[in-house]
Amino acid sequence: MTETVRIAALFNAFYDGECWIGLNFIQAIDGLSAEQASARKGEGFNSIWQLVNHIIYWRETVMIRMNGTLGNPPMTDFYQPSTISETTWKETLQHFKQVNTSLVKAIHDFPSDQLDNPSPRKEQSYYQLLTGCLQHDAYHLGQIVVLRKEL
Numbered sequence: 001m002t003e004t005v006r007i008a009a010l011f012n013a014f015y016d017g018e019c020w021i022g023l024n025f026i027q028a029i030d031g032l033s034a035e036q037a038s039a040r041k042g043e044g045f046n047s048i049w050q051l052v053n054h055i056i057y058w059r060e061t062v063m064i065r066m067n068g069t070l071g072n073p074p075m076t077d078f079y080q081p082s083t084i085s086e087t088t089w090k091e092t093l094q095h096f097k098q099v100n101t102s103l104v105k106a107i108h109d110f111p112s113d114q115l116d117n118p119s120p121r122k123e124q125s126y127y128q129l130l131t132g133c134l135q136h137d138a139y140h141l142g143q144i145v146v147l148r149k150e151l
Contacts, residue, residue: 003115007130008107014137015100021138025096028144034089036151038080048147050078051140052092059099062133063106070120 013019016026029037029048037049046054053075060073081088107130115127124132 002112003127004107004110004112007134008104010134011100011104011107014134014141015097021141023141023145025137025141028141028148029093032089032148034084034086036148037089037092038084039147039151041147041150046078046143047080048144049089049092050080051144051147052096053077053079055137055140056092056096056099058133058136059103062129063103065120065129066106066110066126068120 009017014025016024018024029052032048034049037052038047040047054077057073057075057077057079060075061071064071064073081092110126115130116125118124119126119129121129
């Protein structure tokens with residue numbers, strides 16, 4: 001098994017598999033309504049919805065960097081739509097699923113022997129880019145879990 005296959009498996013586990021941290025993304029957001037997902041603890045705090053979009057934003061950024069470009073996706077980071085509905089919440093979750101599928105495929109297709117090569121970000125290898133993304137996602141998943149408990 002190649003290193004990229006192992007890394008891709010970790011992303012799949014984070015999304016809906018046996019996740020080492022004990023809770024995967026699907027379990028963390030299961031049953032959340034749009035109203036709950038959009039709620040904020042107070043001024044200056046992010047909602048669960050914003051955190052989900054933030055994870056999407058950075059996963060898309062990672063895919064852009066995997067293609068050799070230092071850039072960001074066209075969506076706004078920490079985006080929350082102005083229309084809060086079950087439909088728009090489901091669209092966000094579907095977007096997350098699509099991005100997860102695309103990222104896992106991109107990781108599978110990425111040559112393992114290039115993981116130690118520099119990514120477009122100065123002083124960061126592709127291995128650091130991918131594992132850093134997993135660390136980032138786990139951090140924000142923890143925030144989602146805490147916010148959900150406070151609802």
